[in-house]
Amino acid sequence: MIDTHTHLYLDEFAPDYSAAIERAIAAGVDTMIFPNVDASTLAPMRRLHGLYPANTFMAIGHHPTEVNADDVETQLKYVVDELSARPDDYIAIGEIGIDLYWDRQYRERQMEVFARQMSIAAHRDLPVIIHCRDGLDEVLEVIDSLEKVPAGVFHSFGGSASDVERIRSRGDFYFGINGIVTFKNSRLREVIPAIGLNRILLETDAPYLAPVPHRGKRNESAYIIHTAAHIAATLDISVDVIAEATTRSARRLFRI
Numbered sequence: 001m002i003d004t005h006t007h008l009y010l011d012e013f014a015p016d017y018s019a020a021i022e023r024a025i026a027a028g029v030d031t032m033i034f035p036n037v038d039a040s041t042l043a044p045m046r047r048l049h050g051l052y053p054a055n056t057f058m059a060i061g062h063h064p065t066e067v068n069a070d071d072v073e074t075q076l077k078y079v080v081d082e083l084s085a086r087p088d089d090y091i092a093i094g095e096i097g098i099d100l101y102w103d104r105q106y107r108e109r110q111m112e113v114f115a116r117q118m119s120i121a122a123h124r125d126l127p128v129i130i131h132c133r134d135g136l137d138e139v140l141e142v143i144d145s146l147e148k149v150p151a152g153v154f155h156s157f158g159g160s161a162s163d164v165e166r167i168r169s170r171g172d173f174y175f176g177i178n179g180i181v182t183f184k185n186s187r188l189r190e191v192i193p194a195i196g197l198n199r200i201l202l203e204t205d206a207p208y209l210a211p212v213p214h215r216g217k218r219n220e221s222a223y224i225i226h227t228a229a230h231i232a233a234t235l236d237i238s239v240d241v242i243a244e245a246t247t248r249s250a251r252r253l254f255r256i
Contacts, residue, residue: 001228001243002031002250003221005095005129005155005176005203009034009041009048012207012218017048020206024221025055028243032221033254035059035095035129035155038066039078046089057256059092059129061117064099067110076116083124091254093121094129095155098142101133110135115142121150127253128152129176136163143170151253153201156180156209160187161194168199174253176203179211179219182230189234197235201253202228202246 008020024032034045034056042060049056060082062075073080083090096117098110121128128150132139136159143149151172158180159167167173175195181188192200202224204211210219211226225239228246232239250256 001029001202001224002033002247003029003204003206003224004033004153004201004250004254005035005178006032006206006221007034007037007041008032008206008221009044010207013220018051020220020222021048021052021055024224027222027225029221029224030055031057031250031256033057033059033091033250035092036061037063037095042078042082057091057254058089059094060090061094061096061129062113063095064097064110064114064131064135065102067106067113069106069109072109072112072116075113076120079117079120083120087124090126091256092127092129092152093117093124093150094152095131096128097131098135098138099131099133100135100138107138111138111142114139115145118142118146118150121152122146122148126150130154131156136166140166140170153253155203156205157195158188159191161191164191164194174199174201174249176201177227177231178203178205179209179215179223179227181234182211182226183215184212189230192231192234197237197242197245198249200231200242200246201250202231202242
């Protein structure tokens with residue numbers, strides 16, 4: 001299986017970052033994609049990837065919660081510089097997007113930063129990993145303004161069936177499903193059929209959003225098997241079918 005969104009390089013996994021990767025591989029999760037957060041996470045992400053180049057891939061991007069009042073080019077200088085220096089090291093632009101859950105102060109600047117990174121992805125023919133929390137209208141407004149829309153995934157998707165339709169009408173998009181689908185009161189299980197098996201990507205968002213039976217604990221990529229099992233039960237198919245379909249979709253989107 002492929003964990004299409006995991007932050008195993010963050011301090012929550014210190015000091016033995018390798019242990020979580022080894023547990024994932026032992027659990028059958030042999031491939032993991034690391035999305036970047038900001039300039040400070042670039043070095044630890046690259047360091048861990050360097051230890052497991054056959055099992056991990058990297059994305060480069062500026063997370064919406066890290067957006068501030070600085071001009072767009074200043075905030076994205078490290079992204080542009082990194083892509084110029086090491087373009088072959090990154091399989092996607094991410095994670096990028098809009099997050100208005102915590103703070104709406106930089107709404108317009110978030111949209112500007114998101115639009116710029118979407119354009120970078122389109123120019124470089126790279127897919128995008130989109131973070132969207134309380135900001136779907138803004139995300140779609142930006143997408144509608146683009147000359148070329150890159151393919152991508154809406155990471156940690158938790159929206160409705162109508163949201164799925166709105167997103168799919170804009171382009172070649174997948175939906176990252178993580179531990180939220182296992183939560184007792186989650187309505188995401190009702191939306192899974194609307195997404196469809198061939199548009200689902202498995203993810204953990206580790207160290208966050210651990211699935212049942214690990215809810216409330218530090219998440220890690222090995223736990224993706226619980227998410228896969230819940231999706232399989234929802235669609236009344238086997239976990240093997242889930243693993244095969246989501247792996248095929250991940251490889252198609254990220255060209256890995």
